Amino acid sequence: MALRHVGKTYANGVAALSDLSLTVVDNEFLSLLGPSGCGKSTALRILAGLIAPTAGNVVWTDDSSADHRGQIGFVFQDPTLMPWATVADNVWLPLRLRGVGRREARDRIGESLNLVGIGDFADAFPHELSGGMKMRASLARALVVRPRLLLMDEPFAALDELTRFRLNDDLLAVREKLGCTVVFVTHSVFESVYLSDRIAVMTARPGAIAAEVPIDPHGPRDVNFRTSAPYAQLCRDVSDRLASRNRAGEA
Amino acid sequence: MSAPDDHSDTPQAGTATASTALRIAIPLGVLIVALGAWEMSVRLTSVPSYILPAPSVIGRTMVADWPLLWGSLQVTLETTLLGLALAVLGGVGLAVLFSLSRIVEYSLYPFAIVLQVTPVIAVAPLLLIYLPQNVAVLACAWIVAFFPVLSNTMLGLRSVDRSLLELFALYGPAPAPGIWGRFRLRARTLWILRAPAALPAFMAGLRIATGLSLIGAVVAEMAAGSAGAGSGLAYRIIESQYRLNIPRLFAALVLLAGVGVILFLAMAGLSHLALRHWHESERRPEP
Ligand SMILES: Nc1ncnc2c1ncn2[C@@H]1O[C@H](COP(=O)(O)OP(=O)(O)O)[C@@H](O)[C@H]1O
Ligand SMILES: [Mg+2]
Numbered sequence: 001m002a003l004r005h006v007g008k009t010y011a012n013g014v015a016a017l018s019d020l021s022l023t024v025v026d027n028e029f030l031s032l033l034g035p036s037g038c039g040k041s042t043a044l045r046i047l048a049g050l051i052a053p054t055a056g057n058v059v060w061t062d063d064s065s066a067d068h069r070g071q072i073g074f075v076f077q078d079p080t081l082m083p084w085a086t087v088a089d090n091v092w093l094p095l096r097l098r099g100v101g102r103r104e105a106r107d108r109i110g111e112s113l114n115l116v117g118i119g120d121f122a123d124a125f126p127h128e129l130s131g132g133m134k135m136r137a138s139l140a141r142a143l144v145v146r147p148r149l150l151l152m153d154e155p156f157a158a159l160d161e162l163t164r165f166r167l168n169d170d171l172l173a174v175r176e177k178l179g180c181t182v183v184f185v186t187h188s189v190f191e192s193v194y195l196s197d198r199i200a201v202m203t204a205r206p207g208a209i210a211a212e213v214p215i216d217p218h219g220p221r222d223v224n225f226r227t228s229a230p231y232a233q234l235c236r237d238v239s240d241r242l243a244s245r246n247r248a249g250e251a
Numbered sequence: 252m253s254a255p256d257d258h259s260d261t262p263q264a265g266t267a268t269a270s271t272a273l274r275i276a277i278p279l280g281v282l283i284v285a286l287g288a289w290e291m292s293v294r295l296t297s298v299p300s301y302i303l304p305a306p307s308v309i310g311r312t313m314v315a316d317w318p319l320l321w322g323s324l325q326v327t328l329e330t331t332l333l334g335l336a337l338a339v340l341g342g343v344g345l346a347v348l349f350s351l352s353r354i355v356e357y358s359l360y361p362f363a364i365v366l367q368v369t370p371v372i373a374v375a376p377l378l379l380i381y382l383p384q385n386v387a388v389l390a391c392a393w394i395v396a397f398f399p400v401l402s403n404t405m406l407g408l409r410s411v412d413r414s415l416l417e418l419f420a421l422y423g424p425a426p427a428p429g430i431w432g433r434f435r436l437r438a439r440t441l442w443i444l445r446a447p448a449a450l451p452a453f454m455a456g457l458r459i460a461t462g463l464s465l466i467g468a469v470v471a472e473m474a475a476g477s478a479g480a481g482s483g484l485a486y487r488i489i490e491s492q493y494r495l496n497i498p499r500l501f502a503a504l505v506l507l508a509g510v511g512v513i514l515f516l517a518m519a520g521l522s523h524l525a526l527r528h529w530h531e532s533e534r535r536p537e538p
Contacts, residue, residue: 050417074421080414084447084529094422096443125529145422 039207073147334392342400403456407449
């Protein structure tokens with residue numbers, strides 16, 4: 001799918017995006033990287049169809065007849081679980097909204113929870129979980145619909161580094177298994193380089209794409225990669241682009 | 252749970268019960284001391300019982316007049332609970348209606364506010380003219396209990412996490428076009444999201460409404476009292492006042508306070524049952 005010359009000006013006059021064009025390639029892991037307030041969330045929500053752009057349009061490049069709403073999973077920055085419902089019932093929600101009964105959904109809920117490693121916490125309430133586990137539950141909720149496109153809005157930003165590393169690895173493993181396209185919003189250069197096949201660097205508000213950086217070594221992403229020279233080099237590259245673009249934006 | 256776990260739990264459970272016992276024992280001790288002082292001072296100064304009866308006299312009156320007082324207590328309790336039940340029905344029903352339709356909200360909510368801000372004591376005489384006495388008393392209880400239920404439930408129904416609402420837009424089927432489609436979507440979010448999210452606020456409203464319903468019933472009985480053939484506890488108080496039967500007045504007052512306390516505890520228990528699994532207000536701190 002693609003965003004073509006998309007602009008978004010909110011009702012209060014804030015221009016969040018202007019002339020942003022971006023193509024999402026099937027099966028890639030694409031990161032949207034930019035400083036906070038540059039319109040990353042806005043772009044992601046336009047991709048999800050949650051809000052409409054005020055300029056330009058969203059194009060689906062594949063068989064455009066299908067109902068795309070059903071193929072998207074979305075993970076918010078906060079876990080946004082229903083506090084009164086168990087983890088399993090929270091994960092059930094997307095299916096429930098499509099008319100799948102609790103009993104029919106049971107296997108898929110279990111599968112989804114196991115996939116993210118919290119199979120044992122199906123009957124726990126959200127307040128009984130740690131921040132990382134809540135995020136896993138939130139991810140399980142997005143995965144339960146078997147999305148072809150997974151949209152994630154700074155999902156791990158609020159977590160400590162160790163938890164974030166583990167969730168990064170687990171996310172990659174899950175993706176390996178499911179093979180979906182991911183668009184991942186982050187403001188962390190290191191995280192985006194570690195995870196992505198490609199990084200779209202954004203300018204300061206109003207946001208547009210400043211540069212697209214392919215992350216070349218398509219090899220395994222693990223501790224070795226995280227400590228390798230190419231990784232460090234890529235982080236530097238991306239940081240430079242981010243910095244130069246935003247300096248230009250300020251000037 | 253395995254045995255070792257049970258074992259390690261015991262001391263904690265022990266301190267918990269000890270502190271609960273203390274929290275009951277201390278105010279009870281204060282009460283006993285105060286009653287003792289009251290009794291002593293009345294006896295020492297030999298104040299006549301039509302001015303200040305000793306606790307023992309009040310107790311004896313309570314026993315002697317029990318059939319009469321018990322009947323009155325039942326009447327007041329019945330009015331209070333019925334008024335509360337109607338307030339919950341009306342308040343929740345209206346709050347739900349408001350959340351489904353803006354037009355209904357705009358056209359009715361101002362009147363609900365007018366009903367709330369007009370002091371019930373000023374409305375009671377009018378109601379007593381138009382309605383049979385027991386219905387008028389019930390209406391007063393309803394009027395004061397209704398608004399906290401309505402406004403709290405409305406607040407609760409609205410305080411749903413926006414992102415949770417967006418999940419409906421993301422994963423739900425596209426809403427059918429037109430008013431009917433919008434209505435169905437709203438009804439659905441109401442049932443799945445708004446109703447459970449509103450429960451804590453509703454419970455808070457219910458607690459307030461319970462106390463107010465009792466007040467409304469008492470106020471109306473008092474307004475009616477001078478005119479009439481009432482039979483609730485408040486009426487007994489007025490009647491005892493006229494007859495200078497001060498011990499009975501105190502006995503009725505004690506019963507009224509007892510009703511209030513029992514209702515309060517019942518609502519606290521209900522709230523605990525409804526929210527204990529997930530809401531912060533009902534979670535105990537880890538020992
Ligand atoms: N609903 C909204 N109404 C008005 N302004 C908004 C809204 N959402 C975001 N904005 C503004 O748009 C800009 C971009 O926001 P956002 O897309 O959330 O940025 P990011 O996710 O990159 O931090 C910000 O300046 C923000 O204040
Ligand atoms: Mg954001």
